[in-house]
Amino acid sequence: MTCIACGETLDREDAREYDKHGDRWTREGKTFEYLCKPCDREYCHQNREGLEETLLAADAGRTDRKTFLRRFCELTTDNENFD
Structure with missing residues (x-):
């Protein structure tokens, strides 16, 4: 996987799914991007509706x-x- 924030290449088990729609639990028909754990901790986890x-x-x-x-x-x- 490649972190979309910093570009680091990492194993899938070391990555966090990022859903640009803010709803990673609704999975049907979606493809996910990935963040490394440090970048995932830094981004805002607030509602991104709209x-x-x-x-x-x-x-x-x-x-x-x-x-x-x-x-x-x-x-x-x-x-x-x-x-």
Whole structure:
């Protein structure tokens, strides 16, 4: 496995599943990414409801950083799910 946060290569038993939708218990039709244990401990385990949709709406990975951050801030400022 490869940690999506730091790029470290590790054995499956040393990795933690990461579900970008925030619901790793609903497994049907999903593929998971992985984090090493140190990176897993560092990331926020809070509810991410609506986050993936907001990232897509802000063009994450498809636009430059400045534009993405502006769009993301605009979307999250108006979105009660992130209060």
